[in-house]
Amino acid sequence: MKNKLKVKSEKLIVFKIFNYCLIFTIFYILFTALSCSPNKERIFKKDKILMDTLITITVVSDLKDTAEKAIDAAFSEIEYLEKLSNHYSPDSEITRINRNAGVSEVKVSDDILKLLEKALYVSENTEGAFDVTIGPVIALYDFNKKIRPDYGMIKKNLSLVNYRDIIINRDKSTVFLKKKGVLIDLGGIAKGYAADKAAETLKKQGIRSGLVAVAGDIKAFGLKPDGKPWKIGIRNPEAKDKEDDIMATVELEDMAISTSGDYERFFLFNGKRYHHLLNPKTGLSAQECRSVSIITKEGAFTDAFATGIFILGPEQGLKVLDKLGFEGMIIDSQGKSHLTQGIRKKIEFKRTVS
Amino acid sequence: MxxxxxxxxxxxxxxxxxxxxxxxxxxxxxxxxxxLPDNFTVHIYADGYPAYILPLDKNRVVSVEGPQGKTVVEIKDHQVRIIESPCHNKLCIQTGWVRSGAVLCLPNRIVVTLGDPDKHKKTVDATTG
Missing domain, CATH: 1.20.5 (Single alpha-helices involved in coiled-coils or other helix-helix interfaces)
Structure with a gap:
């Protein structure tokens, strides 16, 4: 009788343990199945070449259709902005403004008005180091064919470079260029503005988190599915190989970042570097910096101030950033880094900096 | 039954x-x-810790110490295999050459994975500059 009871109790224990194992297995399977369910937030990414550059849009969504619809809408917005702002296109609003320089005012869209107002704000805050009327001087260079213009030509065209010649009439939605021959080139601000507008479009489509990278002009909003901010790599201007390509990383949430560097479009002649970041006062490539990264809310400003501050140089550049409350990192011609106070807490270096 | x-x-x-x-x-x-990462770099982990990160395009033989002893990994012609192991079943050696994915030696806790050469880039979501 005692033995029978013992066997019965042993059987009960075995049965209980087996049940626990079974329950654990079932829960494990359920957990795995749920964690792989299609309703979990995921990252969707799409590339497209627009504005003569590669644009990558990344969004966080739990539905593929929603993500793709939003990304396509954002690309359409960029395409629309490209049509308005491309000064090489015969039909763009900017071309119409340029064509009517010194002749008549031109009625333009709200986007072009905003872009030009922002451009003028940057010009005023960089003492003209950023100037969208640099067009006639840029047109003299060909960085692919390594063409350096004659200085006489540069000097002649410099007389056409002055952002004060742009007259905006908000009430009439018109733009007028005071002098004939003035040429607006929005290459230094349009990409950043496009990143802003694309991010706005994504939000309107119900996307709460995303990243728009119009080449190096990046706008980030929201957090990644793991709850972390978007991590952006800053290119090393002195990179010798792929391993060395990224100098530092910075985490962004609801912020934009842009970098201007002398390694983007350039050629070397007699040991001198000729690059596309031209000083509107001399018409020559600015020589004080190697790269400038700017962080603030608006992509239009990060884009334009990165160029303007590259031309201003590290000392004056830092003063401008401090005055406006922007964050930034300037690598000077000697490779020395100059950082604003705020960026020191956010940046993580991958190489030793001076 | x-x-x-x-x-x-x-x-x-x-x-x-x-x-x-x-x-x-x-x-x-x-x-x-x-x-499972992309193929180009070989990552060797011993007991959960990274022991080596090696390029897949350079032939070589490396040995790594696990809890049971030495495991020898060979990289040749963009492939990887385990050629020596102290484990009893030698399943890792029987796996042979792999071009993608991973070779595991569970008893000696060695994990060999084929990773991306631009892994540092993958750690960022975008690049500015």
Missing amino acids: SLKELFHNTTLADRILFSLMIVLSLSGIAFIKEI
Whole structure:
């Protein structure tokens, strides 16, 4: 009788343990199945070449259709902005403004008005180091064919470079260029503005988190599915190989970042570097910096101030950033880094900096 | 023998082992799915810690110390294999050459994965400049 009871109790224990194992297995399977369910937030990414550059849009969504619809809408917005702002296109609003320089005012869209107002704000805050009327001087260079213009030509065209010649009439939605021959080139601000507008479009489509990278002009909003901010790599201007390509990383949430560097479009002649970041006062490539990264809310400003501050140089550049409350990192011609106070807490270096 | 009889003939140890095997198999699937990276760099982990990160395009033989002893890994012609192992079943050696995915030696806790050469880039979501 005692033995029978013992066997019965042993059987009960075995049965209980087996049940626990079974329950654990079932829960494990359920957990795995749920964690792989299609309703979990995921990252969707799409590339497209627009504005003569590669644009990558990344969004966080739990539905593929929603993500793709939003990304396509954002690309359409960029395409629309490209049509308005491309000064090489015969039909763009900017071309119409340029064509009517010194002749008549031109009625333009709200986007072009905003872009030009922002451009003028940057010009005023960089003492003209950023100037969208640099067009006639840029047109003299060909960085692919390594063409350096004659200085006489540069000097002649410099007389056409002055952002004060742009007259905006908000009430009439018109733009007028005071002098004939003035040429607006929005290459230094349009990409950043496009990143802003694309991010706005994504939000309107119900996307709460995303990243728009119009080449190096990046706008980030929201957090990644793991709850972390978007991590952006800053290119090393002195990179010798792929391993060395990224100098530092910075985490962004609801912020934009842009970098201007002398390694983007350039050629070397007699040991001198000729690059596309031209000083509107001399018409020559600015020589004080190697790269400038700017962080603030608006992509239009990060884009334009990165160029303007590259031309201003590290000392004056830092003063401008401090005055406006922007964050930034300037690598000077000697490779020395100059950082604003705020960026020191956010940046993580991958190489030793001076 | 019916399924019911088979069930009654199993011991407690059998049943625990059976449950654990199911859990381990599912974990294995999840683990492999999670760690399988792209091919170009060889990552060798010993007991959970990274021991080597080597280029896949350079032929070489390296040995790595696991809890049971030395495991020898060979990289040749963009492939990887384990050629020596202290483990008893030698399943890792039997796996042979792999061009993608991973070679594991579970008893000696060695994981060899083929990773991306631009892994540092993958750690960022975008690049400015």
